[in-house]
Amino acid sequence: MNAQFDLDFGDATHGGIFFVTSDDLEPLAEAAGMNGLSVCRINLADYADRDTLFDRLTQALRLPADFGRNWDALADSVRDLSWLKAPGYILLFDHAEGMRDAHEEDFDTLLDVLEEAVDYWQDAGSPFFVFFALPESAFDDVED
Template identity: 30%
Template structure:
């Protein structure tokens, strides 16, 4: 276990949000630590995603979005601001993997996604079931 911001969030000693990658922690270790702390987790893998439609499909599958998800920015924002479809007792962690190529090819869309994650994390920051978004570097 590392003494970083993620660990402090999972212990309830710091606010959730979009976090910098934890020093010395692999993606698998971050997921394991979150699950061990009783957090719900999802892995959004953007391997091979090269456009908005692919991103929306990846989000729908990885996050297990509700049937009413409309596969657009507004619908994704709605899903992330109302997490009743994703019950959690402690919190929720979204680990985003293999995002670098998408961010390079579609920088404007990547910026929108980052904004949506930041807004959602801020919305849930002070709740009992915070939302953490980690961008995996490994």
């Protein structure tokens, strides 16, 4: 896909949740990093269950040891992130199709949690971007 993005990673009002292809993740990470954002990569390949997600998020976001490993704890954590010491954040989820296709309820819940975080960070004036990489075929119907 290699989409062209007209996003100002320094502007909190541009934050949101976006769907891209895996090829887009590296240029996005570089652009966000140049703006000082904390870049967090989460690989959802072989997604098996929520424990898989919480394991990968714990590592990528360097969540505190007392992270509760449930949706409420995740919601609280992504609205804090103070331990990452950055002016803003970008979460890059690669291979999101596995979770989306096999565990739609978990995927939808994750989207809800992240949408609330986007709103929180916009109100706080801090950039917060989330990108989910899907296969090129996921965009075929959208582009018509």
